[in-house]
Structure formats: structure tokens, C-alpha cells
Amino acid sequence: MKHVLLPTDFSDNSWNAIVYAIKLFKKETCTFHILNTYTPIIYNVEYVLGYPAQFGLADAIRNTAQENLKEIVEKISETFDDNSKHTFTTLARFNTLVSGIREFLSENKTDLIIMGTKGATGAKEVLFGSNTVHVFKDIKCPVLAIPSDFDFEKPHEILFPTDLEVNYNDFQLDILKDIAKTNIARINALHVSTGYDLTEKQKNNQLELEKQFKTLSYLFHHYKSMNVTEAIDQFQIKSKINLLAMVNNKHSFFENLFFKSTLNQIGFNLNVPFLVLPSKH
Numbered sequence: 022m023k024h025v026l027l028p029t030d031f032s033d034n035s036w037n038a039i040v041y042a043i044k045l046f047k048k049e050t051c052t053f054h055i056l057n058t059y060t061p062i063i064y065n066v067e068y069v070l071g072y073p074a075q076f077g078l079a080d081a082i083r084n085t086a087q088e089n090l091k092e093i094v095e096k097i098s099e100t101f102d103d104n105s106k107h108t109f110t111t112l113a114r115f116n117t118l119v120s121g122i123r124e125f126l127s128e129n130k131t132d133l134i135i136m137g138t139k140g141a142t143g144a145k146e147v148l149f150g151s152n153t154v155h156v157f158k159d160i161k162c163p164v165l166a167i168p169s170d171f172d173f174e175k176p177h178e179i180l181f182p183t184d185l186e187v188n189y190n191d192f193q194l195d196i197l198k199d200i201a202k203t204n205i206a207r208i209n210a211l212h213v214s215t216g217y218d219l220t221e222k223q224k225n226n227q228l229e230l231e232k233q234f235k236t237l238s239y240l241f242h243h244y245k246s247m248n249v250t251e252a253i254d255q256f257q258i259k260s261k262i263n264l265l266a267m268v269n270n271k272h273s274f275f276e277n278l279f280f281k282s283t284l285n286q287i288g289f290n291l292n293v294p295f296l297v298l299p300s301k302h
Contacts, residue, residue, distance in 0.1 A: 022050045023052070024130050024131050025052070025131070025132060025134070025135060026135075027056065027134075029056065037167060037170065038172065043101060049106060054109075054112060055090055055093060055110070055111045055127065057114070058114050058115075058118050059082050060115065082121045093111070094296065097109060098148075111220065115201060119152075119155050124158060135165045136153060136156065137167055138168050160299070164296070166294065166296075168293070175206075176204050176263040177261075178263055180211060180256055180257070180262045180264070180265050182195075182210075182212075182213070183210055183267075186270070187226065191301055194233055196257070202237060205238075207238040207239070208239050208240070208266075209228060209256070209260070210242065212227075212241070213244045214245050237295070263293055264293055264295075265283070267295075269297050
């Protein structure tokens with residue numbers, strides 16, 4: 022049985038991510054844990070000093086969150102006729118998103134986190150909301166980010182850009198392999214040349230990648246020297262990609278691509294779900 026965490030802020034975007042998750046694992050036995058984290062909008066001195074009870078503020082917010090979570094489960098029942106394979110739990114926590122997720126993971130087996138890429142106030146020009154980026158950076162669990170307004174389609178073609186600088190034994194690839202197998206998908210590894218031949222390390226990592234995906238439909242693509250975002254763009258033009266997957270490796274092009282740039286300056290328009298695979302350590 023899979024355990025999937027679904028953080029929600031009750032926005033349309035987070036509902037869209039929940040719908041995607043249910044459809045993605047339609048035929049699999051899953052428990053979906055719907056999590057809402059909340060903090061008081063008014064954070065005055067008395068509250069910080071430890072007197073929230075006298076205002077009844079925390080109780081009111083918690084009650085509202087729990088009521089909203091209940092409504093989501095009811096909406097799921099109304100939206101999906103046959104949901105016999107799926108179980109839903111709800112949890113409201115007085116916490117920040119990242120801390121709340123970290124606390125949940127410490128207490129519960131979790132295979133995957135699926136969330137929207139923007140919150141209720143997400144600006145159109147920003148590729149990922151700040152919450153999503155913090156989860157990418159700080160949470161050691163695979164995260165699948167669903168673009169707002171993305172209509173579900175089965176991930177038949179998966180793009181997996183790689184600089185071949187990491188040992189793939191060190192990363193949590195199981196969920197990617199599982200998604201590919203369940204959806205009879207092809208994994209397209211994409212390496213962009215830096216103008217030099219592959220090093221011995223890169224050749225070994227390429228062989229390791231082939232081993233990891235040996236039971237799946239797998240192709241390796243090599244693009245001549247160009248910007249990584251341009252290569253992803255070009256690949257998306259030539260092939261219908263339903264899912265983009267990357268390993269989150271520090272000191273790699275992944276980090277340079279997502280964490281060292283201003284988010285709204287990232288060079289490509291990501292309009293498909295994005296799976297981030299962390300290290301095992």
C-alpha cells in the first residue's frame with residue numbers, strides 16, 4: 022500500500038493536485054493523508070509570549086481547518102464514484118508548512134508528497150510558489166508538484182534531465198520507477214554536453230542509470246552544448262512530455278536551475294508535473 026501526503030491550503034490549485042493524485046493512483050491501494058498547516062494571521066506580542074488561549078484564536082483557526090478538511094473528503098466522495106482502493110485521513114496542525122510536513126514524515130511512512138505549485142496568492146509570473154521551493158529544498162521525500170490548472174493526463178513520456186555527476190544508487194528512484202511501470206511510460210534521460218567528452222565517472226553513472234531502469238522502457242538522449250533549460254524546451258517541442266523528473270543534488274545543475282536564480286527568471290515554461298527526487302541520506 023502506498024502512503025501519499027497531500028498538503029492543502031484549500032485553494033483551487035491544491036484541490037487540482039489532490040485530483041491529480043487520486044487519478045494517478047486510481048488502480049492502486051493507497052492511503053492519502055490530507056494535511057493543512059496553519060498559523061494565526063495576527064501574531065501580536067501577547068500571542069508570541071504564550072497567551073493564545075485567552076483570545077481563543079488557535080481553537081477557532083483549528084476548527085475552521087478541520088471543517089474545511091472534512092469538506093474536501095466529502096467533495097472527493099462526490100467527485101469520484103469508485104474509490105474503493107483509496108483511504109483518506111485528515112490532519113490540521115498549528116505549524117508552518119515545511120515543519121508540519123517534516124513532523125508528519127517523522128511519524129508516518131510516506132512514499133510521496135503531491136502538492137500544487139502555487140498557493141492561494143501565487144503570482145502568475147512565478148514558476149513555483151515559495152512554499153513549494155522550500156519543500157524541495159528541505160524535505161527528504163519525493164515531491165510531485167502539479168502546475169495550477171494542469172488537467173490530468175497519464176505520464177506516458179517522462180523526461181529525466183541529468184548531468185551524470187551523481188551515483189543514482191544514492192537517490193530515491195523507486196517512486197519514479199513505479200509511476201513509469203504502472204503507466205507503461207517511457208523514461209527519457211537527457212544529457213546536455215558541456216563541450217567535453219564524458220568523464221569516467223559520468224560513463225559509470227550512465228551505466229548505473231541504465232541498470233536502474235533496465236526493466237522499463239528507457240531511452241538516453243544526448244544534446245550538444247546548450248543551456249539546460251533550452252534543451253528541456255527543445256525536447257518538449259519534439260516530444261509530448263507528461264512528467265519532468267530530476268534528482269535534487271546539491272552542487273549540481275538542479276540547484277543552479279532552481280535555487281540560485283530568481284524564480285520568475287527561470288528560462289523555461291514548466292507546464293507539466295515536476296517530480297523531485299531527494300537523496301537517501
